Amino acid sequence: MEIEFKFHLNGKECSVKTDPRRPLLEVLREDLALTGSKYGCGEGQCRACTVLIDGSPAPSCVTAVSTVQNRQVQTIEGLAEDGRLHPVQQAFIDEDAMQCGYCVPGMILTATGLLNRNSNPSRGEIIEAMNGNLCRCCGYGNIVKAVEHAARLVKERSSR
Amino acid sequence: MNRDLESIRNEFPELERYELREGPSYQFELSRREFAQVLGTGILISLAGQSIFAQGANGSRQTDGADRLHIDTSGIVTVMTSKVDVGQGSRTQITQAAAEELRLPVSRVRLVMADSALVPDDGGTAGSRTTPATIPTIRKACAAARELLLEMALREFRSENSSIEVRDGVVIDPATNKEFGYTDLAKRDDLNVALGKRARSDVAITRVENWSVLGRPTPQVGGEAIVTGRHQYPSDIQRPGMIYAKVLRPPGYGSKLISIELSGAESMAGVTALRDGDFVGFAASTSARAEEARMAVAGTAKWETAEHPSSDNLYEYLRDHSSTGGSRGGRSGGAAKGSVPDGLAASKKVLRASFPIAYIQHAPMEPRAAVAEWQNGNITVWTGSQQPARVRGELSAAFRITTDQVRVIVPDTGGGFGGKHTGEVAVEAARLALAAKRPVSLRWTREEEFTWAYFRPAGVIDIAAGLGDDGSIVAWEHINFNSGGSAIATPYEIPNTRAESKSCDSPLREGSYRALASTANVFARESFMDELALASGSDPLAFRLRHLPKDRLRTVLEAAAERFNWSARREKLKGSETRGIGLACGTEKGSYAAACVEIEVDAKAGRYRVLEICEAFECGAIQNPLNLRKQVEGCIIQGLGGALQEEIRFANGRILNPRFSDYSVPRFKDVPLIETVLVNRPDLPSVGAGETPIVPVAPAIANALAVATGARIRSMPIRDGVFRSV
Structure with a gap:
């Protein structure tokens, strides 16, 4: 129906x-x-x-x-606004946090959700929040760096 | 298809053992029944035999399938290759290579990959061959284009100044400041006349010391399309009028369909239901609707089931079903030296052990997917495969059409790891598209991928070795049942050796995997090396170095041990019951890897955890350190899965754990501290790096566990009745 x-x-x-x-x-x-x-x-x-x-x-x-x-x-x-990448998207590019990239949209949205509720997550909090997302290329290291970098970018943009 | 398998075999003999040699997946009961791609105006450069041709892109093609480069009038150079990118970074690295030789920035090079209507045949994407084989070919072609530009510029300038160079895609005449660039070249329509033929061999590629694009950290090409969700993977391809499909699978391996009543699905509006031989599929405007149709009739199917072994007695089964006296192709060893029986007889101590290796699944993030569209008896398929030529052959065979009638396009795909060498999903989508008379998208579910794709081979490895009076190894025998011959020959200097890869009747469909069998062979060998080191009272590092010639493997082993601070840590942890360190090394496909690990053990709970992995890797001249690090780290972490937890279980023809909730793969929390040492050798040719870094991970962990607990676990995954990873 x-x-x-x-x-x-x-x-x-x-x-x-x-x-x-x-x-x-x-x-x-x-x-x-x-x-x-x-x-x-x-x-x-x-x-x-x-x-x-x-x-x-x-x-x-x-x-x-x-x-x-x-x-x-x-x-x-x-996620991008007026053709400008969201900070988390930009951070994934900056940190080269992708291989096949199939997991990346999900990773980016999970990270965005995390930053929505916690603008300054610790590494442990990032790992905890992201643990449900799989990356079979196993690019976890760069993804964690990207989320840390994204938190900095969000801060920079909002302080402008 | 035979020709394609032949070419794969010629290109890479080790693959032979692994390459699935099956007939077409379906026998359809069918009644018998272009290069129009616009690259824009400009010129095409083709390579045929030893000659280079340049011609206007609008002209008729003289060398079908050999076009390598297109230069358009805006100065963008399009490079064409049959290689695919499944996440290993080939797109970025080939783009860099082309940019280097063309003297252009990466942003002005466009790469068309794996579109059978456009690209020359560089073979499939397997065996770490893109870096050592395809990149040099593409560099030569691009260097030829650069030379062509230079030559035409000199004609234009009426100059014979031999010191003039191409910079940023332009040649400038120092005498007059006149410019001639790729944009000008693309506008010339007299190139054939002007050039005639030119030998390919006289083109020089750029020496490593002069690299300005290669060798530099270059971020992933196409990254913005990925982070915005704009990139279309095979699952994402949309075509006008496209509908979605579901397939009815047999209840188990070997089951045959006797009958099915399709009317319950056929009567549903907008549903195509089809049985053709053993294939039963459904297509409708949404996946949900196709699934509804499938469920409406699934219960009416009658199947003849077949006996099938269980994973509980897999290793006995493999031994009982091995072929005698031989190996099934590949690097089966064969490099026997001296006499193993004599060596063992003369040994002071003889050790023997067996190493069972489980089946595992590649589990790429994107399961198999294809979109198929027929037009006037010709078919175009978008699919994720590492062997597009093979897929083309499978489609041609299944539909009894010529390969010219089949166009296969592989958009950059969501993971492969050696698991996407086949074209079943393309054939299935094509069959339904033929029935529905509309483009059809078929995406396998995760459960289908876990069940009906193929697996990394399971195996049992028997090793026997003897130690002489001085504690050195005098004899070594290595026999692999089923899991293959890659890296089966020992790299250690031992006077009497023999290795053999026996083929067995595999209960499951098996095929390639990242690093092929070398993961299993290196696991067994490196574990056993530690057992021998213990038996001879030696430090595992010193014991290995004693048997290793001064070569590249020795260099990475020393590099890893030094960075890890092996000797001091070993001293410090002596007698520890909660911590242990281990190391291992291996070589395959011309690259070299060594790893040191530290683990933590909770003996009471029977749990252990990997705390740190330090790996040194060497693959010749490094072409892109960013991509190389991603490949090495990816191999290490993916390797943790096979080392610690991954194992396919099966019984009665069914996979018992065909989903991520039952088949555990590494997640963020499983990642230990990782340190990589990338050993650069600019004096050596670059080889692939997407596979070999996986091989030392598992044995280094097993060795660390043995040091910490005294328990030697010889299986992959590394667990037994007492110990398992957290």
Whole structure:
């Protein structure tokens, strides 16, 4: 049975008519052509599908689309503003924190969620927050550096 | 397909053992039934045999498939190669290599990878061959283009000044300040006439001491597309009218479909349901809808199941199913020296041990995926594969069409590690696209990837060795059941040696993996070296150095030991029951790796944890230190998975742990302190670095555990009834 849903997607109102049980990830990718969120496991174990729901990271592969009704959803496509990379995106480039890059959108959104609630995380807090995200190229070292660097960039930008 | 396998074999004989040699994945019961890519105006430079051709891009192609470079009128140079980037950094490194020879910044070089309609055949992406084989080829082509620019500039200037050089893509005449650059070259339509043919061998590539782009830390090309989510992986390709597919898989290995009633799916609006031989697939406007169709009829399928062994008695099974007297290709050893029986008979002490190695899965972040689109009997497939030519062959065979009718494009893909050498998903998507008459996207689920892709081979390795009166090794025998021959020959100086790689009937489908069998062979050898060192009362480092010639392996071993401060730490930890250090080294594919590790043991709980890994690695002249460090660190951490926890379990034809919640791979919290020592050898040719750094990780850990606990664990993963990693 199809139902019409409304939610805010990357700052704009969005409406889809679909089966409410479908994973948010599939609706983003197949109905809305936003393929930046990746499928990796379908059980919330790898977090390549991470999006921000009301500012907090969530695995969209195990999130039914019905649960985001009237909420704010942010995907990797909505992170840069006016063509300017978000500090976390910039930090991943600066630290060369990518290999195949398939995990990177999920990593960036998880890190963004962390910085949303803790602007000055310790290395231990970063590792704790990121531990749900898998990188099979195993580029964890540069990713941790990127998140640390991102925290500095956020601070710099907000102090300007 | 045979030709492709042949070319793979010629290119890299060690792969032979590993390369899956299977027929097409499906026998379809089918009725028998361009280079139009616009690169813009400019010129194409082709290499055919020993000659270079340059021609207008709009002209007809004389040398199909040999075009290497395109220079457009805005001065962007496009380089073409059949290599793929699955995260190992080939795109960045090939771009650097081209930029170096063209005398251009990296930003003015564009790389087209693995599009069969556009690129010349450099073979597949395997065996660490891109750096030693493809990069030199591309450098020569780019150097030829640079020379062409120079020659045309001199003609233009009517100058014979031999000291004029290309800088930043431009030649400047010092006498007149006139400029001639790639943009000018691209506008010339008289190149064929002007040039004729030129021998390729007379082009000089840039010497290492003159490198200005190669050798420099160069961040990943295409990084912005990745961090913005804009890059389209094979899973992300969108085509007009595209629909999504699901496949009905057999309940276990060897199961045959007897019958299925498809009407329950066929009656669903907008659903394509198809059975063709053993293949059953569904396509619809969404994956959910295709899944609904699959579930609607899955229960009606009748299967004939087959007996299948269990992982519980895997190692006995492999021994019982080995072929006698031989090896199945590859580096099977063969380098026998002296007489092992005589050497063992003359030994003061003889030790024997067996090392079981589990099957593991590559588990790349992106499972297999393909988009297939038919047009007038020709097919285009976008898919993630390290062997696009093989995929093309599989499609051609499955649909009984010529390879000219098949275009395979490999967008930069979400991980490979040797696990994506096949084209099943492309064939499946193509079959459904043919039935649905629309482009079809098929993405395997993680469970499908864990079950129906292939595995790194399991194996059992038997080693026997004898120590002489002076404590040196006098005889060494190394026999590998099933897991392969890479790095099976010992690098140590031993008078009597024999190595053999036996092939067995593998219960699971198996194929390549990062570093192939060398991980297993080095694990067994380096573990056993420590056992021998202990038996002879020697320091493991000194014992190895005693048997190693003065060569590159010795150099990295010494480099790792020095950085790790091996001797002092060994002294300090003597007698410790909670800490232990271990080391190991190995060589494969022309590169050299050595690692020292420290672990911490909680003997009461039976748990241990890796605290620190220090690895030295040498692969000739370093082309990109940033990418090299990523590869070495990636190998170390991925290697921790196979060393500590990864193991595929199976029974009754099913994989018992086909998901990340059951199959544990390294995460952020598992990463120890890592130190890498990149040994640069500008005097030596550059070779690949994406594989070999994995080999010393596991044995160094097993050796550290043995030092700390006295318990020698000879299996990979390194765990037993008493000890396992945290």
